[in-house]
Amino acid sequence: MSSGNEEKLYDINKWMEGFKLSKLLNLDEKESYTINRCKVMIFNHNKFKIQGLDERKGSILDRDDLKKKFNNLNYDVQTHKEKPGDELTKEKLFQTIGEGEIAKNTDEAPSHANPLSNLDAEWEENFQISKQQPLDKDTETYPTENFKVLIFNHKEYSKDLLLVQRNGSENDINDLGKQFNELKYDVQTYTDKPDRLTKDKLFSIIKEVLKNQEKFDALILIIMTHGDIQELAAYDQTYKIKDLLDLFKDEMIDKPKLIILNACRIPKTDISTEIFPELKVENCMVVYAAYPGQPGNRSTKGSRLVRSLRIALRQLVQLREKRLVLDIFTDIMRHVSTKSIPGNRQMPMVAFNLEKNFFIGIDNDDIVQ
Structure with missing residues (x-):
């Protein structure tokens, strides 16, 4: 595992030039998941104790802008960042995900198991x-x-x-x-x-x-x-x-x-x-x-x-x-x-x-x- 070369700083406005989401028309007939509530968890690892991994400069901008955009969509957003003495360790990350609402609301997950008496027929x-x-x-x-x-x-x-x-x-x-x-x-x-x-x-x-x-x-x-x-x-x-x-x-x-x-x-x-x-x-x-x-x-x-x-x-x-x-x-x-x-x-x-x-x-x- 290596950090690779540090990316050169770029102008975010120039980066977005020419990017356009494909337009969807008349989607009402497609089968889709029903999503009344959406939980968003954003983890930003900025500094590391692992030898050879550099600080991810600029990543805080990604985290803050993602949070802003998801909030604009009225999603329930949680951001997690490193603090002195409270680093984002593997154990903390896994524990936070396990205690999140997504893990608890299993009663709302779609059920796929459907017993059949004759699968071939x-x-x-x-x-x-x-x-x-x-x-x-x-x-x-x-x-x-x-x-x-x-x-x-x-x-x-x-x-x-x-x-x-x-x-x-x-x-x-x-x-x-x-x-x-x-x-x-x-x-x-x-x-x-x-x-x-x-x-x-x-x-x-x-x-x-x-x-x-x-x-x-x-x-x-x-x-x-x-x-x-x-x-x-x-x-x-x-x-x-x-x-x-x-x-x-x-x-x-x-x-x-x-x-x-x-x-x-x-x-x-x-x-x-x-x-x-x-x-x-x-x-x-x-x-x-x-x-x-x-x-x-x-x-x-x-x-x-x-x-x-x-x-x-x-x-x-x-x-x-x-x-x-x-x-x-x-x-x-x-x-x-x-x-x-x-x-x-x-x-x-x-x-x-x-x-x-x-x-x-x-x-x-x-x-x-």
């Missing part, structure tokens, strides 16, 4: 992708006329890995391929037959596609397999998720990439290990099937995350429309978590650093006004 019920609201004409959007889609489904594994077959996963890859083809995307699907999906083969295919990246505007990569917090399984060996993401470093820098990792995230070791690798790939969104410590559930009809994605794609085909990727996966995360049964919780999670709006679906000029 009811999986597609009540799932509806949110209606795409018109966007401000000045909203920046990625060009996505030509999509490349790579789908890898691992069903069988070398006996040395001691992994069971992923029965039902063939339904996922068959339907995904069909839906993406309906969207007129360039789709390549790979299974473990006739040739085994080894780690080397998987990485080689991805690298070869990236060599021809000038032929497409956006990439969707879906890998369905066994895994844990840090690793995924190919036919012959496991590999680090970090190594997979490293394939995209300095590749497709200005083009959007959607990477879906449909695998369990139950740790082999203490869950305090790295939850997911730092996302160092530009203009990328990574979807994990589950939160750390949770399984990526699957039945003979397919896995929960991918089945929800299949429904969403089918609806896009039927509507002949497109949707923001973030909106689609918000709907999917809600559906997967709501359909979870007690004791078998699954909540997908997302990491992203997209710079513009990223759409998938069928082009519709009426979306932008």
